[in-house]
Amino acid sequence: DSGVTQTPKHLITATGQRVTLRCSPRSGDLSVYWYQQSLDQGLQFLIQYYNGEERAKGNILERFSAQQFPDLHSELNLSSLELGDSALYFCASSVEGWEETQYFGPGTRLLVL
Amino acid sequence: GENVEQHPSTLSVQEGDSAVIKCTYSDSASNYFPWYKQELGKGPQLIIDIRSNVGEKKDQRIAVTLNKTAKHFSLHITETQPEDSAVYFCAASNGRGYSTLTFGKGTMLLVSP
Numbered sequence: 650d651s652g653v654t655q656t657p658k659h660l661i662t663a664t665g666q667r668v669t670l671r672c673s674p675r676s677g678d679l680s681v682y683w684y685q686q687s688l689d690q691g692l693q694f695l696i697q698y699y700n701g702e703e704r705a706k707g708n709i710l711e712r713f714s715a716q717q718f719p720d721l722h723s724e725l726n727l728s729s730l731e732l733g734d735s736a737l738y739f740c741a742s743s744v745e746g747w748e749e750t751q752y753f754g755p756g757t758r759l760l761v762l
Numbered sequence: 763g764e765n766v767e768q769h770p771s772t773l774s775v776q777e778g779d780s781a782v783i784k785c786t787y788s789d790s791a792s793n794y795f796p797w798y799k800q801e802l803g804k805g806p807q808l809i810i811d812i813r814s815n816v817g818e819k820k821d822q823r824i825a826v827t828l829n830k831t832a833k834h835f836s837l838h839i840t841e842t843q844p845e846d847s848a849v850y851f852c853a854a855s856n857g858r859g860y861s862t863l864t865f866g867k868g869t870m871l872l873v874s875p
Contacts, residue, residue: 651805682862692806692851692865705862739805748794748813748855751863753805 652676653754655740661760667728670757672740674721680704680746681723683715686756687736698723699746730761764789766854768866775842776874783869785852786834794855795835796863797826801848809850810837842873 652675662668674681683695685708694707698717709715712730717723727734737758741751765788775781787795793814798806812819812826812835819826823842828835839846849870853863 651807653805691867694862694864697862707862741805750796750808750811753798753807755803755805 651752651754653740653742653752655738655754655757657757658755659758659760661762662730663762664730664732666730666761667726668730668759670725670727670738670740670759672723672725672742672754674723674740674742675752678742678744678752679721680743681717681721682741682743682746682751683709683723683725684739684741684753685736686739692739695725697746704746727759732761735759735761764792764854764856764864766852766864766866768852768869770869771867772870772872774872774874777842777844779842779873781839781842781846781871781873783837783850783852783871784834785836785854785866786832787854787864788833789854789856790830790833792833792854792856795826795828796853796855797837798851798853798865799848800851800868806851839871842871844873844875847871847873 654673679700682697685693695709697705715725737756739756741753768785796811800806825838849868852866
């Protein structure tokens with residue numbers, strides 16, 4: 650158990666809908682990362698937050714957004730969902746966010762029908 | 763941006779054999795190289811990492827080597843066991859600003875008893 654929690658574990662929704670994925674980092678970790686994992690693209694970095702502020706952006710679509718709250722939990726919002734958004738979404742956390750161990754959560758499996 | 767290539771995509775070995783997974787990276791400024799293991803239904807877990815000021819690092823049956831000149835790094839697992847069966851990911855971070863990890867596409871390792 651990494652100490653990172655993610656909810657929900659599974660999510661099934663329809664095209665055009667909006668969903669919110671939630672992540673709670675390990676106690677004491679200030680940095681949260683979101684990744685998308687699909688069979689053909691592997692692990693793709695989406696976005697990073699550090700202590701409530703956006704720090705780095707990767708291959709995140711404009712339909713996707715994230716935020717980190719004062720209690721350090723983070724949410725990833727996916728809107729206008731398409732079939733191709735079906736994937737595993739992982740959250741990871743680390744202490745500072747500077748080339749250090751990232752601890753991954755168990756992931757949320759999203760299926761868009 | 764950084765590009766990480768990982769080979770092979772699948773690797774089958776007999777229990778007790780050694781396994782080697784190789785990665786190459788494109789950004790010569792990259793200086794942090796972690797390896798993650800992902801078991802079925804779980805998030806990736808860091809197993810070993812290496813920084814550019816070190817050529818080799820070992821932890822029990824696992825070792826990682828880095829050749830900065832050739833821009834490649836490798837994971838070596840000796841005396842493989844069935845519980846080593848998993849997907850292994852290499853990653854690289856370039857240390858520029860708030861650097862993020864770029865992952866390889868993964869290697870599925872199957873260790874047969």
